[in-house]
Amino acid sequence: AQTVTQSQPEMSVQEAETVTLSCTYDTSENNYYLFWYKQPPSRQMILVIRQEAYKQQNATENRFSVNFQKAAKSFSLKISDSQLGDTAMYFCAFMNQNQAGTALIFGKGTTLSVSS
Amino acid sequence: DSGVTQTPKHLITATGQRVTLRCSPRSGDLSVYWYQQSLDQGLQFLIQYYNGEERAKGNILERFSAQQFPDLHSELNLSSLELGDSALYFCASSVSGSFPAEQYFGPGTRLTVT
Numbered sequence: 001a002q003t004v005t006q007s008q009p010e011m012s013v014q015e016a017e018t019v020t021l022s023c024t025y026d027t028s029e030n031n032y033y034l035f036w037y038k039q040p041p042s043r044q045m046i047l048v049i050r051q052e053a054y055k056q057q058n059a060t061e062n063r064f065s066v067n068f069q070k071a072a073k074s075f076s077l078k079i080s081d082s083q084l085g086d087t088a089m090y091f092c093a094f095m096n097q098n099q100a101g102t103a104l105i106f107g108k109g110t111t112l113s114v115s116s
Numbered sequence: 117d118s119g120v121t122q123t124p125k126h127l128i129t130a131t132g133q134r135v136t137l138r139c140s141p142r143s144g145d146l147s148v149y150w151y152q153q154s155l156d157q158g159l160q161f162l163i164q165y166y167n168g169e170e171r172a173k174g175n176i177l178e179r180f181s182a183q184q185f186p187d188l189h190s191e192l193n194l195s196s197l198e199l200g201d202s203a204l205y206f207c208a209s210s211v212s213g214s215f216p217a218e219q220y221f222g223p224g225t226r227l228t229v230t
Contacts, residue, residue, distance in 0.1 A: 033216045043204060045221035095216055101172020102217035103161040
């Protein structure tokens with residue numbers, strides 16, 4: 001079974017600094033997608049970024065970028081120029097092609113606090 | 117706003133009762149997913165429907181059931197409720213039920229069982 005592990009329950013960072021959230025996953029499959037979702041205090045789940053496993057190039061979305069290391073099964077999220085609005089819980093998620101359906105498997109989450 | 121709607125926003129009920137949570141997917145989306153978020157279990161996939169048919173099942177209890185109607189809205193029925201069923205229940209939708217299906221989440225229904 002596929003698993004997703006986020007080893008940092010909580011992190012904190014100052015405004016304008018850079019922070020990296022870690023995620024590792026376990027799978028024997030070759031074709032899959034990885035995602036980072038943000039859950040602010042409003043509880044809404046918001047897709048931040050996604051990475052296709054077959055792409056070597058790391059995905060970027062404005063201040064958000066990933067470091068995808070397929071061999072190491074690692075998928076970290078880097079947030080540059082942190083803003084107060086980045087305060088949220090961040091979930092790493094996995095979707096496998098060779099499974100019934102297209103459900104997401106989530107990690108336990110990392111709570112990020114951005115302070116001024 | 118993701119375009120996915122869920123009602124009600126909050127629900128408080130007693131143990132042993134039955135409740136129904138409702139979800140309307142984004143316009144054009146054919147697939148609906150239900151997830152449960154609780155403090156001890158985290159975010160867990162419950163069940164997926166695609167165009168009215170069950171596509172995949174996750175950690176869904178036998179006391180829970182779901183369906184997707186011809187107009188594509190979905191309902192999650194929770195019965196014989198226990199204290200441990202208190203959680204945030206999310207619905208998500210995607211255009212297709214095939215890989216990779218980018219999912220858009222609704223605002224969730226907060227269920228409190230007392």
